[in-house]
Structure formats: structure tokens, C-alpha cells
Amino acid sequence: MQTVQRKRIEIMADAPLVPAIVAALRRAEIGGHSVLPVLSGGGRSGSWSEERLTGAETKQLVWAIASEEHSAQFVDAVAPLLSSHRLLLTISDVAVVRGERF
Amino acid sequence: MQTVQRKRIEIMADAPLVPAIVAALRRAEIGGHSVLPVLSGGGRSGSWSEERLTGAETKQLVWAIASEEHSAQFVDAVAPLLSSHRLLLTISDVAVVRGERF
Amino acid sequence: MQTVQRKRIEIMADAPLVPAIVAALRRAEIGGHSVLPVLSGGGRSGSWSEERLTGAETKQLVWAIASEEHSAQFVDAVAPLLSSHRLLLTISDVAVVRGERF
Amino acid sequence: MIIDTLTSPIILFFVLGMLAGFARSDLSIPEAVAKGLAIYLMAAIGLKGGVSVAENGFTPDLGTAAAVGIALSFLLPLPAFYLLRGFGRLDQVNAGAVAAHYGSVSLVTYITAIELLKGSGLVAPGFMAAVLALMETPAIITGLALARRGRAQQATEPGSGLLHEVFLNGSVVLLIGSFLIGLVAGKENFAPISPVFEAGYRGVLCLFLLDMGLLASRRLAGTRALTLRLGSLAVLLPLVNGSIGVALGTAFGLEVATAATLGILAASASYIAVPAAMRLALPEADPGIYLSMSLGITFPFNVIIGIPLFASLATLLG
Amino acid sequence: MIIDTLTSPIILFFVLGMLAGFARSDLSIPEAVAKGLAIYLMAAIGLKGGVSVAENGFTPDLGTAAAVGIALSFLLPLPAFYLLRGFGRLDQVNAGAVAAHYGSVSLVTYITAIELLKGSGLVAPGFMAAVLALMETPAIITGLALARRGRAQQATEPGSGLLHEVFLNGSVVLLIGSFLIGLVAGKENFAPISPVFEAGYRGVLCLFLLDMGLLASRRLAGTRALTLRLGSLAVLLPLVNGSIGVALGTAFGLEVATAATLGILAASASYIAVPAAMRLALPEADPGIYLSMSLGITFPFNVIIGIPLFASLATLLG
Amino acid sequence: MIIDTLTSPIILFFVLGMLAGFARSDLSIPEAVAKGLAIYLMAAIGLKGGVSVAENGFTPDLGTAAAVGIALSFLLPLPAFYLLRGFGRLDQVNAGAVAAHYGSVSLVTYITAIELLKGSGLVAPGFMAAVLALMETPAIITGLALARRGRAQQATEPGSGLLHEVFLNGSVVLLIGSFLIGLVAGKENFAPISPVFEAGYRGVLCLFLLDMGLLASRRLAGTRALTLRLGSLAVLLPLVNGSIGVALGTAFGLEVATAATLGILAASASYIAVPAAMRLALPEADPGIYLSMSLGITFPFNVIIGIPLFASLATLLG
Ligand SMILES: Nc1ncnc2c1ncn2[C@@H]1O[C@H](COP(=O)(O)O)[C@@H](O)[C@H]1O
Ligand SMILES: Nc1ncnc2c1ncn2[C@@H]1O[C@H](COP(=O)(O)O)[C@@H](O)[C@H]1O
Ligand SMILES: Nc1ncnc2c1ncn2[C@@H]1O[C@H](COP(=O)(O)O)[C@@H](O)[C@H]1O
Numbered sequence A, B, C: 001m002q003t004v005q006r007k008r009i010e011i012m013a014d015a016p017l018v019p020a021i022v023a024a025l026r027r028a029e030i031g032g033h034s035v036l037p038v039l040s041g042g043g044r045s046g047s048w049s050e051e052r053l054t055g056a057e058t059k060q061l062v063w064a065i066a067s068e069e070h071s072a073q074f075v076d077a078v079a080p081l082l083s084s085h086r087l088l089l090t091i092s093d094v095a096v097v098r099g100e101r102f
Numbered sequence D, E, F: 001m002i003i004d005t006l007t008s009p010i011i012l013f014f015v016l017g018m019l020a021g022f023a024r025s026d027l028s029i030p031e032a033v034a035k036g037l038a039i040y041l042m043a044a045i046g047l048k049g050g051v052s053v054a055e056n057g058f059t060p061d062l063g064t065a066a067a068v069g070i071a072l073s074f075l076l077p078l079p080a081f082y083l084l085r086g087f088g089r090l091d092q093v094n095a096g097a098v099a100a101h102y103g104s105v106s107l108v109t110y111i112t113a114i115e116l117l118k119g120s121g122l123v124a125p126g127f128m129a130a131v132l133a134l135m136e137t138p139a140i141i142t143g144l145a146l147a148r149r150g151r152a153q154q155a156t157e158p159g160s161g162l163l164h165e166v167f168l169n170g171s172v173v174l175l176i177g178s179f180l181i182g183l184v185a186g187k188e189n190f191a192p193i194s195p196v197f198e199a200g201y202r203g204v205l206c207l208f209l210l211d212m213g214l215l216a217s218r219r220l221a222g223t224r225a226l227t228l229r230l231g232s233l234a235v236l237l238p239l240v241n242g243s244i245g246v247a248l249g250t251a252f253g254l255e256v257a258t259a260a261t262l263g264i265l266a267a268s269a270s271y272i273a274v275p276a277a278m279r280l281a282l283p284e285a286d287p288g289i290y291l292s293m294s295l296g297i298t299f300p301f302n303v304i305i306g307i308p309l310f311a312s313l314a315t316l317l318g
């Protein structure tokens, strides 16, 4: 089992902000990302689940595998936005099988 | 890179049970959660993917970031339901950037 | 809090290939799996998000909890497909509550 | 009438769905679209029912049919429960869960029946849409009581959620709500929206039944829980319940078309509202059992054989 | 006209949705279907507007209504902003964000108004669909300027995305695009597609308003951000803006139906295009505030009270 | 006929979608709704084809068109393959994959063609819907054989899945299935569902082509894989294939409208069934190439230029 250690970055963000986050990933030279849908949720500002027609409160989960170095770069770039944009950004360790290219 | 260590709780559960799980998260003072859709799956009781009109077998993934203390509290509260309600509950380590509030 | 250590396998794959991956999981005696939808993404071969009617480039995320032994078995079986089929296969550690059966 | 049935596009699309599902074709209707079609169908039958009552006034038949319907929904789970425990060899919890499904009703069976009956000159009165809504929930109460009899009520969360699920579930609210809207609006105000709710109705039903055929056959093909005994009960129960329904309806003096419809409602088994309630209230019951029986066997049986059968029975007795 | 309103199925479905939402029923229309219905409605009003202009030619009224509409969208956020800061006690950013919503317009309010006005003999000209599209965006510019006044423009990413969002957002493109298609195609080419876009229109609107009722009441029930002062403003602002709209329209010599429609557009508050733009441009503004006000209060107020009110006002002044 | 084409709302909505996509507007039709529309369109053309054969009986033309169509689907990938390898400079696997697309057919091109031809008095016989279904899969077999020639069959999993995908893929099953339903039901039984499947048809097609325009332009804008040579082939191949189709059809004595339709089918390239099969059977082929060519260039080319062109050619030769 040939694996490399990488970071998994997950960012929970408002749908309208996702393109900006993807752009930030690209600037940090993170070559790939995926976006997962989120159905509903709740937090300090109440719960959402039916505002989806307006789209303004819908969240999406941006999911990217990156090297430690690139992910640190990305976090530094995006950190100022975290509170003003209500982003939840988590990082965890992950083994990528045959993952030299990520 | 200013991060705090937190737990990521993930619970795979039948859609009709999700509100009860969210209520349990709230009782364990976990302030936020998100719910992700699941398309299909398989397990010991066969595979599902097309019962979605009836909704009775559709799963959803409840996803919450919490402190170690709160997550232990939650697990203790919800453990009795795990087998009767066929829940799959996993916990992993995660670094949350600027995550003091979670 | 009674937990067991397991591996979480996550495979990002083209939707038409998912049944083959699920079959490979079964052959490695991994008894359960779930499939999550993916909305859009980007990588070396450009970005996708609107090809969904054709389905040929849509990704899905296969998500399975398995023992270390079974997951190694699975990875060995599926490794040859990784590059020809453009799969992204990650493995991480996870604690499963009351998880003896997984 | 069975031959009529078999050249109706509505039924042929259902059969196409069944065949495609058994052949494991990847044909499928997106979940969101299927739900949208279901909402449309419920709104349409509610509206048309309300408009027809606004036209014809409240007849004594309406009260009779409603009372008999509610009684059937409360009581039919009882014989079903004993058959399921005895002949079917189910444990108490699963027998209670399945019994609730057979006491309750299936919206799509009802809609299909209305169309097919119309084809053979039996026009069910519009108020049966309200009777349908009234018959959805009583069986859940009986089924739960049977499943939990002799056991201390468990103190887990979902309790309050359940009552809510049962009395305010979407299909009941939409059916009763559109019925009332039809009643208030009347024929004149209904006219501008009738191109959608009247003319479009049968075509949409074709697509919906295509999906139901796919669901039913996949459910049947994917099951691990169904025994031969349970499979037989999934045919026997609608026969018994449907006959009781027709007989009672006739005995209480309902018209032929009304009695036939009541029988078909009694014969039908829920696979939308009740499964969701059971998952909440009896999570230890196996959905593989109740969905395979109600959706996989009873539903196709009723659509293809049950409807013409109970129509003939009602004509015979009436 | 209020009584007419209350027997219209369109409004009754809206009320049903509101009640179901307040009772926390699980009734819901899948997001994808709701979006599909919205796209259908936008294409239909664009097309019909274009076809009617192709029939009647470009009248001076068209130019007047467009000019007054654009001016209203630019200027109405100003008094709104001061009311929101003073009486409403909002900070600058939130006041700017809310003001943008009230300067812009609500598609569904417009569509509902057209139908209800038609019912009482006031036929708004088709070109108002184009005026609607023109009124969507100017308010966003004013609102952002108010929110950011005196502060250095922040150098975060979304900047360029915003202009794009504002001028090429889906609803503007679809409205203007279908308007032009209707204009090019004319009545003759429209005939083959009219069964979908003309006959189906009102029925689809019923289902869509059912969903809007659910959204509005859930938004209101789930809010934590709404004060009594803000709630009052959500009724006061449409009254003020709508009266200004009707008065200006009448003063500039527009017909009664046109002036009424302009007033209703001025009274309506956006809850689709503007929230998405605000989330991008002013992420620090609280969506709980602007959505609760525009979708939770102003929208139902306009649908049930505002539309007949401004129609009467226009008839009075006209 | 090109001018007729350009005032047809169907084509205008397609152009609107293309423009909105190139301008990177966020206009989009939810995936589930687009799939629902596609299912509706397939059921409608299948049904109408079956009903028309039930009316007119099986004519010799039907057999001829089917045989020629199947032969075209089997053989057209061969010249395409050599052009793609030689002029297009593709490797063997990608050339085989692309060739399969051009041998197979595009449902939406067909549907659009039927409507536009009808506008200019050329009514294609209903049985062409079945010919369409028959032409979907043979090209996949040829394309795979070309891609794998001289190489040992790889022993990876998807093998059996492929046959299944190819012969039981949803669109083939639905087309053939609804064709048979139309055949069995006949005109009389089709009448009650015709408001949905007949009257609604063209309007739905407008919305669907709006979405196809968005998909085509986004596909083109997002590609990194397209060279100038491949772009030229995406115009050349439909010209060659379409001319062969019209010529063969005419040579075998088919009517003008039938020959024109056959040519358009030959010219069209698949972008739904074949890509899914290729992803399974040739995962190492680049979807960026085959989707950009078939969906991004050939599809718009056929809709706007190819259809009137092959209609004129058939009229000329016929
Ligand atoms: N601790 C958490 N775990 C998972 N999701 C969260 C958490 N906190 C917030 N969220 C998500 O982020 C959204 C906004 O959170 P908030 O800004 O706290 O209202 C919530 O509605 C959830 O979808
Ligand atoms: N590093 C990554 N992190 C997350 N998803 C990725 C990553 N790389 C690729 N993907 C996903 O895989 C798809 C194909 O990647 P590629 O083969 O690099 O074009 C992308 O469109 C993404 O959805
Ligand atoms: N090991 C697993 N990994 C991921 N998902 C699982 C696993 N086991 C079960 N599931 C999910 O839970 C559902 C019910 O599982 P079961 O109760 O084993 O039939 C399955 O259909 C899957 O969606």
C-alpha cells in the first residue's frame, strides 16, 4: 500500500462565496478541489434549510486534498475572510493512495 | 496558522431520525451542525438507492465540529440509540482554523 | 465512550464507475458503504459542473468505514485502476462508537 | 375491464417501469421530479374533490363514506396483525409495523383507480379525496399500539415528533388543504387553473406510474427480508381488506362507484406516509419487510388485478 | 377586490403554504422543482411581454415606465436607508443591505399582481416585464454605496464577481432574453408554444405560491434577528414605496393599470437576486435580517393587502 | 428555411442559452429538472411514433429506414476513426471513443429537427423514433473495437456492466418502451394523455434547449483539450455523415422527409448515452475531447445549420 501523507481541507461556506474560495485555492497552487452539497444546518445565527430558493444562506462544502505546504499557504491567504464571511475551515490528516500528484 | 484541535462527529442516519440527532447535539451544547445528503448505500440489510420517494430508508450524514468534551457528552447521550436506530457514528481529529468559537 | 479504531476510505470517482468500486469493496469483504453526491469540481483536466445531464464527468464520493486489514486488501485490489480511471483515494483514521460490527 | 386496463397507457407505463426495473436498466426519474409530480397529483385530486363538493353540496354519502373509512383504517390492522404474527411468523414489532401499512391507504392506487373506473363508467364522487386523507393516519395509531402492547413506552426522543409526523404530514395537509381550496374557489375560480390540474392530469400520471413501476420492481429485486409466507400475505391482505371495504360500503348504502373506491382504499397499503412514521416510532422494525410487501407486491397487485376485481365485486353486490 | 383576492386559488395556495409552514408540517416542494417553476414563470412573462410589444409596437408609455422604474430603483433605497438606521436602529452595513432589497423588486409579487389585476379588469401592458427586469439591479448599486460610504473599499476577492452577479444574474438574463424572443417571434410563432406558456401559467403559479408560502412562514418562524421595529418597517416601507410608485406613475401620465403595477413593483422587495448579491458583496450583513423582512413580512403583506391597495389607489388617482 | 429557423422560439431559446453561457451568467436549470424534461421528451416522441405506426401500419419504409440506420451506426465510426487519427492526431483510444459518438445519435438534435422540418412542410414519419433508438448503440460496439484493436482485452471489472449500459440504458428502454405503448394504446387511448404529450411538447422543448445551449457553451468555454484540428473535424464529420445519410436514404427510395431525418441522425453525435458508456469502457479516454466536440460544436452546428442543410439536400436529391 503505497501512500503519501496529505492534508484534507474542508471549508463550509455560503454558496455565493464558493467561487472566491476556489480562486484562493488556485492561487495557493492547490490543483484540484470538489464541492459537496449541504442540505441544511444550524449555528449561532439560527438554522437554515428552506431558504434554498433564495440561495443566500445555502452552504456548500469545499473539499480539497493538498500538501501540507500548500495548505498552510492557503490558510494564511484565506484567514482574514474567516469571520467576516462566516466560514468554517477544518484541516485533517489523510493518506492518499498513489497520491504523488496531489 | 492559528488552529485549535477539535473533534469531527459524523453520523450516518435515516432521514426521519435526523431531527432527533440534531436535538441531541443541542442538548450536548454543540452549537452548530450541518446535514449532507447521501445518494445510496449498502450494508447488512441490503442496498438502497431508489426508495427515496418513500424516504424511509434514505440516509443523511450529520456533520458537526465540537470540542472533545462536548463530543464525549454527546456520544454518551446518543449511544443507546446506536443499534436500535442503525446509526453509524464516527469521530475523528481535526484542526479548525481560527476555531475558538466551535 | 466505547470506540474502536477504523479506517475511513473515501474515493472520488466518476459516477459510471461507482458500481465497479462498490463491487471491489464487497470483494474486499467491506460490508457497508455510502455514496455522497458531488456538485462540481476542478483538477488538471479542467473544471466540471454542468455536464451533469450527460453524467460522464460527474463525480461521486464513495464513503466506507472498514478495518485496517480490509481496507489494505481493498487498496491493493483497486490500486491499478487509480490512474487509468482518475480516482482519488484517501484513507484516514477514525474512531467508531460501538463499532464492532464494521 | 382487465382488458381495458391493459391497453391504458397509465398501466402500460407502470408495466414498462416494472420490466425496466427487473432488467436492471438504469432508467430513473430524479427524486425531486418524482416528488414534484406527487405534489401535483395530490393538489389536483384535492382541488377536483373540493370543486365537486362545492357543486353537489354535502351529501349524506359523504358522511357515511368518511365514517366507514375512518373505522376501516382503525380496525383493519387488527386481523392483519394476527395473520402476520401467526401465518407470517413476524415478531410483534414488525407485525405491528406492517399492519399499520395495510390499514392505511395508498394515494397512487387511489388515483389510478379513479382513472380506470372512469374508463368503465364508474365515476367515484370527488369527496373520496377527503376520505382518502382521513384514512391515512388512524391505522398508524392502531399499528403502534399493537407493536408496543405489553411493553413500557420507551422514553427515547422521537415521541413528540411522531404525533406531528402523523397529523401534519405533508400529504394529509396538502390533500385536505387543496380540498378546502377547491371548496372555497368553486367551479368558476377553478376554470383558469384547470388546464394544469384537469387536462394535464392523466399524462402526468403516466410518468408518475413509470417511476412507481421502477420503484416497486427494484424494491422487490433488492430485498433480503421477504419470505414466501410474507409474499403470500401481501396478496391475501388486499383481497381480504378490499372485500371487507366493498361489503361494508354496500351494506351502508353507498353507490356502486363509491363502494368500489372504498374497497380499493381498504385494499391498498401505504408506502409513503406510514414508512416515514414507522422509521421514527419503531426504528427497530425492518423497512425491508414493510416496503417490500406494500410497495413491491401489494401495490402492483392492486393496480393490475385489485382495481378491476373490486369494481366487479361492487357492481355484483350493488 | 380584497374579497376577490381571497377566493382566488392562487392566493389560497399561498395561504395554505403559510399555515402549513407555521404549523411546522413537513410539506415541502423540492428545491430543484421550485427553481424549475421559477424559470418557467420568468420565461413565460418575458415571452408574453415581448409578444404583446410585437403586437402593439413601442408606445411612449413603455419609455416612461422604464425611466420612472429605473429612477425608483436607484432612489428608493435612500429614504429606506435613513428609516432603517434611525427608526430601525440598524448599523450602516445592515441598513444598506436591507435598503437594496426594498429598492429592488420581487418577481413573484409582480406575477401575482398581474393575475389579480386581470381579475378586476386592470390589464397591465406586457412591457412591464421588461421594466421589472430593469428595476432589479440599480438598487443594488445604491444599497452598496450606502453601506460602504466613508469606508475604504475592501480589497477582498468577490469584487469582480459582484458586477457579474448584478448584471448577468440568471433572472435578469432570462427575463430580458425571453422578452426579446417574444419580440422576434411575434404572435404567430408564439402560438405553438402557448399551451405551455399561456394555458399552463396560472396552475403553475398556484404550486409556486404554495412553496412561497412555506418559505415565507418558515423564514419568519426561524428568525432570531427580527425586532418589532424592523417588523413594522417591513410593512411601512412597502406602503411608502408603493404610494410613491403609484403617484409618480400617475403624474407621468401612465394608464391606471400601468401606474398600479409600477406601484406594486416599487412596494415589492427582492428576495432572490439581491440576497445573493449581498452575500457576496456584504458578507458581514446578516441574512437573517434582510430575508426575514423581505420574504417573511413584506412579501405576504404585498400579496394579500398591497396588491389590492395600490390597485385602488391607482384607480382613485387615475 | 434558415430564416424560419431563426424566428422559431425553440432555436431562439437555444441561442439565448449559448449567449448566457458564454457571458458566464449564473442562469441554470437544475439537473433534476433537465433530466425530467428529457424523460418527458423521450416518452412523448416514443408515444407519438407508436401511435402513428398504429394508425398507418407497418410500411416497407419502416424496415428500410431501420436497416439503413443500423448499418450507418455500425459503419460511420470507421471513416471517422481514420480522420480522427490522421488529420485529428488523436491516439487510438481517444479516436475510437470519439468515433463512437459520431456513429451514434443525438436525441435532442432529432427532436429539434422534427419540429423544424414540420415548420417547412416535411413531416417525418413517427417510426423514426424507433430508428433513433436502434441507432444509439451499434456505434458503441464499433468504436470500442477500434479503440482496442490489437490490444489484449483488459480484465478489469466494468466489462459486464458495459453490455448492460449499452443495451439497457435508460434512453433506449424508454424510447422503445413508449413506442410500444403508443402502438398498443393507439390513437383512441392516446387522446386523454395528449394534452400533456402533444400540446405541451413544443413549450417544454424551448426550456430544454435553453438548458442545452447553456451546457454546450459552458462545455466549450471550459475545455482545455480542444485543438483547432479537432474543432474542424467537429464540423466536418457531421457534414460527411449527414450527406452519406441523406444519399443512402434517397438511394434506398425513402421519402424526402425520411431521408432528411436519416441524414440528420447520421450527422448528429451522441452526448448522453455514449459518454456514459465510454467512461465505463474506456476510462483512459479523455471526456474533455469527446464532450467538447459532440456537445460543444457538433450539436449547435447541427441545430442551427445542419438541419436546414440536410433538409435542402434531401429535397434536392428526392
Ligand atoms: N460546529 C459546527 N459544525 C458543523 N457545521 C457548523 C458548525 N457551526 C456552524 N456550522 C454551519 O455553518 C452555518 C452557519 O453557522 P453560524 O454562522 O454559526 O450560524 C450553520 O448553519 C451550519 O450549517
Ligand atoms: N486535490 C483534489 N482535491 C479534491 N478533489 C480533487 C482534487 N483533484 C481532483 N479532484 C476532483 O477530481 C476531478 C478530476 O480531477 P483531474 O483528473 O485532476 O481533472 C476534479 O474535477 C475534482 O472534482
Ligand atoms: N461500513 C460502512 N461504511 C459506510 N456506510 C455504511 C457502512 N455500513 C453501513 N453503511 C450505511 O448505512 C446503511 C445501513 O446499513 P446496515 O444497517 O448495515 O444495512 C447502508 O445502506 C449504508 O448507507
Ligand code: NA
Pocket (backbone or CB within 6 Å): D076, D101, D102, D103, D104, D105, D106, D241, D265, D266, D267, D268, D269, D270
Ligand atoms: Na388499506
Ligand code: NA
Pocket (backbone or CB within 6 Å): E076, E101, E102, E103, E104, E105, E106, E241, E265, E266, E267, E268, E269, E270
Ligand atoms: Na421595491
Ligand code: NA
Pocket (backbone or CB within 6 Å): F076, F101, F102, F103, F104, F105, F106, F241, F265, F266, F267, F268, F269, F270
Ligand atoms: Na451520427
